[in-house]
Amino acid sequence: MPRILIVGGGYAGFYTAWKLEKWLSANEAEIVVVDPLSYLTYQPFLPEVVGGSVEPRHAVVDQRKHLKRTRVITARVTGIDHAAKTVEVTPEIGAPWTESYDQIVVTAGSVSRTFPIAGVADECFGLKTIEEAVAIRDRIVANFERAANLPAGPERDRLLTFVVVGGGFAGIEVFGEMRSLASALLARYPQLTFDDTHFHLIEAMGRIMPEVSLETSKWVLKNYAERGALVHLDTQLKSAVGGVCELSTGESFESDVIVWTAGVMATPMLKNTDLPTEERGRLRVKADLRVVTAEGEVVPDAWGAGDVSAVPDLTGKGVGGFCVPNAQHAVRQGKQLAKNIVASLRGEGLTDYKHDSLGAVAGLGLYVGAFQSGKVAVKGFPAWVMHRGYHGLAIPTWERKVRVIGNWGMNFVLGRDMVQVLAREYPRVAFETYASRPKGSPEAPAGKPAEKPEIKGAKGLDAPTYANPAPEPANK
Template sequence: MPRILIVGGGYAGFYTAWKLEKWLSAKDAEIVVVDPLSYLTYQPFLPEVVGGAVEARHAVVDQRKHLKRARVITAKVTGIDHASKTVDITPEVGEPWKMTYDQIVVTAGSVSRTFPIPGVADEAIGLKTIEEAVAIRDRIVRNFELAANLPAGPARDRLLTFVVVGGGFAGIEVFGEMRSLASALLARYPQLTFEDTHFHLIEAMGRIMPEVSLPTSQWVLKNYAERGANVHLDTQLKDATGGVIQLSTGESFESDVIVWTAGVMASPMLRNTDLPTEERGRLRVKADLRVVTAEGEIVPDAWGAGDVSAVPDLTGKGVGGMCVPNAQHAVRQGKLLAKNIAASLRGEGVKEYRHDSLGAVAGLGLYEGAFQSGRIAVKGFPAWVMHRGYHGLAIPTWERKIRVVGNWVLNFVLGRDMVQLIAREQPRVAFETFASRPKPPAAVVPDADPAAPKRAPRARKKPDVEPELPGAKGVEAPVYANPAPEPEPAKN
């Protein structure tokens, strides 16, 4: 029975395994999914997790719960040797091992792409994982708690200044959710005013959201300006050392929360493989998702999809002729990939991937959104409803759809939950602070010369009467022979 090894359990990998279970029987193939995480992260919901609109655990999909027949291995693939059809698997605990395969599917996804800007690696946080989204939310709420106890001044300004780097969809959406969350928090802290909060989005290009029309992007800029959020266009981040933001325009200010959303790159895992990659480090694939060499020759039994692969965009709308790395493409590529693998095992023909996007929709915070499809643009509350409707249906499995919609309904009735749990980062601190520990044993001083004969201790004569301390009850203080003379009274 052939073994299909899927490297990565994100959108493309999860949907490939999920649909392979539909298209292949248990006797047709063994399906193995290897990923360092045991869940798929639905990244379009990360901004809403930051804003407190979606519970963090509801924005992820449990692989083991929904992949009924696939074998899920929670570990890293640290190398691929397609010549011998083996991969190196490295778990977090235990010894690494090699696994053989018959067909390999590389869907390892992407990671945040950064530049060597001083301070970014030490001070900023990305928005690729659910853990990052939760940390951003907790930090914002915690900063409000701290700032409420401080007088107006530089320390309070730093806590209430929030920066997002990158004006693409991810940056724009999380910027709007952060602004919306901060506005809601102000109602709980009468010591703080709207003017005390400062929001800055930094974009190196002359516009934001290239996926929508220029008028729509300008409307978003106007919307943010009315909400007290500043967008710096044609501006680069030059330095962020110690949280001190230095912009290319010469402007400078301090911030305690810096969110980096300025692009992604293919998983560095591909550096340890003999599969062909292109100049940007992505896997080379054809439109039918089979891996190919630079000369266009098909690499047998190797497939790729999602952010880690350079998939040709047959519509001609992709940047550089390739599909942009987003959830829309990854999900659809995963579904087609499962069909093509099943077809190849049966000796049938494979199909090419082609997707004409129906439009782009973004959430800009509570009750604010923007939608673009061709020349049709929808803004404000209707676009926000469209955003939630689309992603509420797009998240995999009905179980997760129900949980997410339930979040929205409860938030509408009860209000969003704005409690921070930042102590979860060090959960043992409270226990360690008050935990009893055994006393260390008394130190034993060895003799200077172990060979020297030991002398018996000299007995001390016990006095007949125990001395009593001066000043104790019933004991008068001693009278000295030459007491100090008393001072004479002052003369007139």
């Protein structure tokens, strides 16, 4: 049987494998998915994970549970040799090995695109993974807990100042969810007031959300202003060293939570392949999702889709003539890619990918949203309902739909869960603090608690603290 190897198990890769299982019989092809994670992350839910409205595990889809006939390899593809039809597979533990294939599907996705700005790599959170979303949520809640015990001053201001860099959909949505979460937390901390919290969104362009009309984007700005959140337009972040945000306007403020959402780029793994890429590092593909050379010649047995590929936008609306890197395109490209692979195996004709978006919808925090379709704009609560309805149905598998929608129902009745579990980053601290050690042990001298490791980049926020024990007898 021909072996179809899929590099990446995100939207495009997962849907390609999922539909191939549906449309191919068990003896028509062997399907293999290689991804460093064992799950698909439904990224449109990451802002709601930050806001505490979606349970983190509900925003991911288990590959092995839903890909019944696919061999799933949890490892990283670190090189592709298409001339030999092999990939180098590197696991987290163990030696790399070579995996052969007959057809390759490159859907390796994207990573956060950053610029060489001092402090960004050390201080900022991205918003591409479920782990980042959970960490942002826990940090916000933990900061409120710490700030409530401090007098008014610079340290409390730093803990309660929250910054988002990037005014696209991801940045606008997480900004709104962070503001919504903070407003809900204030009810639990009478020591703090609304004026103690400070929210800044930094956007280099003169407007936010280019996917919607200027009028709708201005409404979003007005809504955020009414909620005490400040948007800096035509402004660039110049430095974030030590959590001190220095802006191109000359403004400066200190923050403990800086979220970077200023764009994505193709996974750098493509540098280690002989497949053709374009100037931005993306895989070159035709509208039918076959890989092509710069001269337009088809590379046999190679396919690409999703953020990692430069897919032509046949509607003419895409930036630079290509589909924008978002979930809406990646999901549909994965489905079309599976159809075309099945057609190629059966000697049938291929179909070009073409999708004309019906609109854009964004959640701006609990009960607030914005929707745009052509000249039709919906704002406020109705748009928020549309946002939840669309994504509740769009997340793959009925199992995940039920979990997410059920969780929303419970939150409506019981309220969202706002307990932080920052201790998960160092779960052994409590055990090590009190664990008995041999007398004279250099790791932890008798009568002294184990040292708590510092969380890199979290100024003033070390690992979870516990009550220091009283000195104990040396012979315990």
